[in-house]
Amino acid sequence: MARAVHAFLLALKDLPQPRVLRVLAQSLALTLLLLAVSGAALFLGTRWALAHWKWLDEAQLDMAGVLIVLLIIAGSWLLFRAVAIVVVGLFADAIVADVEGRHYPAAARRAVDVGWRQNIGLALASLGRLIGGNLLALPVYILLLVTGIGTPIFALLVNALLLGRDLEAMVLARHPGHARFDRPARWSLGLLSAASFVVPVANLLAPILGAAMAVHMLHLGKGDQN
Numbered sequence: 377m378a379r380a381v382h383a384f385l386l387a388l389k390d391l392p393q394p395r396v397l398r399v400l401a402q403s404l405a406l407t408l409l410l411l412a413v414s415g416a417a418l419f420l421g422t423r424w425a426l427a428h429w430k431w432l433d434e435a436q437l438d439m440a441g442v443l444i445v446l447l448i449i450a451g452s453w454l455l456f457r458a459v460a461i462v463v464v465g466l467f468a469d470a471i472v473a474d475v476e477g478r479h480y481p482a483a484a485r486r487a488v489d490v491g492w493r494q495n496i497g498l499a500l501a502s503l504g505r506l507i508g509g510n511l512l513a514l515p516v517y518i519l520l521l522v523t524g525i526g527t528p529i530f531a532l533l534v535n536a537l538l539l540g541r542d543l544e545a546m547v548l549a550r551h552p553g554h555a556r557f558d559r560p561a562r563w564s565l566g567l568l569s570a571a572s573f574v575v576p577v578a579n580l581l582a583p584i585l586g587a588a589m590a591v592h593m594l595h596l597g598k599g600d601q602n
Contacts, residue, residue: 377560377564379561379564379593379596380561380564380565380567380568380589380593381568382592382596383565383589383590383592383593383596384568384585384589386479386588386589386592387475387585387586387588387589387591387592388585390474390475390478390588391581391584391585391588393474393478395470395474396471396474396475396584396588399467399470399471399474399584400581400584402467403460403463403464403466403467403583403584404460404580406463406466407459407460407463410459410463411459458503458506458507460573460579460582460583461499461502461506461539461542461583461586462499462500462502462503463499463583464583464584464586464587465495465496465498465499465502465542465546466492466495466496466499467495468490468495468498468499468546468549468587469489469490469495469549469550471584471587471588471591472487472490472546472547472549472550472587472590472591473487473550475587475588475591475592476550476591476595479591479592479595480591480595483551483595486551487550487551488550488551488552489550490549490550494549495549498542498545498546498549501542501545502542502545505538505541505542506535506538506542509534509535509537509538510531510534510535510538513530513531513534516530517530517531532567532570532571532574533567535566535570535573536563536566536567536569536570536571537563537566538566539565539566539569539570539586540557540562540563540564540565540566540567540569541562541566543565543566543569543586543587543589543590544556544557544562544565544590546587546590547587547590547591547593547594548594551594554594557593557594561593565586565589565590565593568586568589569582569585569586569589572585572586
């Protein structure tokens, strides 16, 4: 965990860098756009269906519209991690290359370029793990609802495991011959990253922060000098 905390602090220092800020702005804009478009489509589609089939009168339709908006807002908060990590996956190589170039130039020279096709593959694999992992955990989520806090805690642990794997794959794509992280390193990387997604405002920075942290975890583990 100490190594992960060190990597986290180094990643925080990377955030103000111009290239990192540019990728942050691009990925955040695309994430919010995707959420807004999907939310608008869901709202309009649901309203149309309710009006078309005449299930509700006008007053009830207005109340349903308010409820739909609230559900979309809540759903957007829950889905932000999924959409954001997929979008950041598309820009992953730029983030990893920038952090490596400034902190670990020797490793950056040995790295292989990751093309858009591979980035898209990584992003889709991340989405698949997220959906599959949380579907498998769904019965436990439901059982833990009676505890009040058990479900969010278990969800944090599940998503820490998934996110650690996602971020590991993101950085190892540039170093295909490198060994995988050990379990404690991958777990601590995922836990700190997943916790960042829970904190309001900080969750907007969490995808980029996690990617930068994964780079530091990789090279600190190799004993590279920062």
